Amino acid sequence: MSDTYVLVHGAWHTGAEIEAVADGVRAAGHTVYCPTLAGNNPGDDRSSTGLEDAIASAVRYIEEKDLTQVRLVGHSYGGMVISGVADRIAHRLKRLVYINAFVPLDGESLNDMVPPHYVTMFDAVAAANGNAVTLPFEIWREAFINDADLATAQAAYEKLNPHPYRTFTDKIRLSQPLAALALGKSYLNCQQDTAMPHGLPWHPRLSERLGLFRLVECPGSHEMFFSNPQRLAQAVIEAGRD
Amino acid sequence: MSDTYVLVHGAWHTGAEIEAVADGVRAAGHTVYCPTLAGNNPGDDRSSTGLEDAIASAVRYIEEKDLTQVRLVGHSYGGMVISGVADRIAHRLKRLVYINAFVPLDGESLNDMVPPHYVTMFDAVAAANGNAVTLPFEIWREAFINDADLATAQAAYEKLNPHPYRTFTDKIRLSQPLAALALGKSYLNCQQDTAMPHGLPWHPRLSERLGLFRLVECPGSHEMFFSNPQRLAQAVIEAGRD
């Protein structure tokens, strides 16, 4: 059976960086789209693009292609976006899949869910870079892509783009808790993901907000899109299927 | 070396549903028995069969076959039963193996160890079904057999039988803590098992009650008997051997 997937990238990424995983899902016979969110395209204004802009760009993408029965997958920051999309156009969706992604409550920002020392770091970087945030390579290498060799970590780092910080500080509006949405929900936990430091882990801290959800786990870091896209694609299918 | 195993099924199952795992253990040269507990046989009275009846049926099975040096393995609810059996006929046993199974204290019921919202659900279902409990398919599919495809989840669900609720509400009598029993003890934790929701996990919450025990883990859900019996059989051997 051919299912329809929309993969929503995380911060600092575009749709291009997640195409390797999409190809793995396509190889199983599914149709997969990888839009780039407003704020992460080459010419987008990093200083002013906010969370609503990013959500609206994903809604528009799905509506313009008239997609239905969508398995909507979000990675990391992409969890904020798919949560907003689900709140707006649930009727077009079949299931939500969070890949070590943020699961917000109404009125929460991404920054409300990260450790305080990240906020301090982001604030300083954004203040010096026109409200765009980047990640120091050392943190990227050790805590985000700990399962790759150095060459892979460096090559991936060079593909990242400065991220519009307002999408981290804007508070999301949700008309109801995500747990109440009549959609399938899955949480895909990459087991060596230390992007959220211990004490404030992705799972189960954020996954439990989904209410009844399907847990899928696979070995790997936060950035399996680069370090092991084939294995991640397999896990996406296990999380996304009925 | 050929060891003797007795595998005790969980709620809603019979011995037949765990034969695939038994075959995997037999393939390594061991002798394996899969009795069906009182209360889960086709004609058994679901309204009145209690925990003592189930324990007594397993004791009788082992005694009638005159089994000794038994590696007694219990899955889920089967942990209640093997705990009672060990308290009665420890001299016939070599080791206890709990597969994401309940490890009771004296005077505890299974319901005392599950989250309150499960008890509420079970109470309602049992009240409407002559004191027999069943599991809604949605919970089965998402939280019990999250690692299988839909067809496997559905086929397995159709094999389940209504479970006598008294075995969940009866309090067990144990003459001493399980940790004090002079038997080997192993806990086999299937790592993506979310049948016990987070905050009240199988391991280490229940495993630690065994005192010194051997931990064995394998990837999979609560229902690897259906989703991956070969891998589970390998783990059973790692848990059951000396």
Add this chain to the structure above:
Amino acid sequence: MSDTYVLVHGAWHTGAEIEAVADGVRAAGHTVYCPTLAGNNPGDDRSSTGLEDAIASAVRYIEEKDLTQVRLVGHSYGGMVISGVADRIAHRLKRLVYINAFVPLDGESLNDMVPPHYVTMFDAVAAANGNAVTLPFEIWREAFINDADLATAQAAYEKLNPHPYRTFTDKIRLSQPLAALALGKSYLNCQQDTAMPHGLPWHPRLSERLGLFRLVECPGSHEMFFSNPQRLAQAVIEAGRD
């Protein structure tokens, strides 16, 4: 690229017992040394050798061979030693790798990080054995090498040597927190390691003391040096590389 590794064994071991892992690392083209610490050599005085003696012996080994850019790896008790070495000769090191190893704060002893019932047991054993400690086989088999078969567990146990208890009770002197050292840091967590019982796990309890660190995990027990040296060698490389 050929890197230089120094592997520091745990309590009850010598360098010889970790040679199988060293061979796996060498097979990838690296140079690997496995010194035996003061206190664990055949003729060493178990009653008086202390933590400083063990640390000094490792420092001397590295200095005499004039090693630089060292990836210094410590297992279990070896974490105490590499922490002391790093505090003394950081300029010769490139990265610290802790394999389910102790990460001390200034003024802490190994015994300060283990569960109280271990200290009680160690105290009794040391008092009866000239201040040398050994491990009962049952604990070794169930909690240290739970992933091996009995023959492997027994053969490994026979290779262990009585350990000088002062290295467990001496408090380490560190001139600064390990997190402040300008070295790469990795924590390698063997996922079924129950040598530290639940509630006081190796990771993240001790790993977080490293500050920013790279997490690498692999399936296995505390004693993969015996049960699965090839897999552990792979993980050591993933933890030790730049």
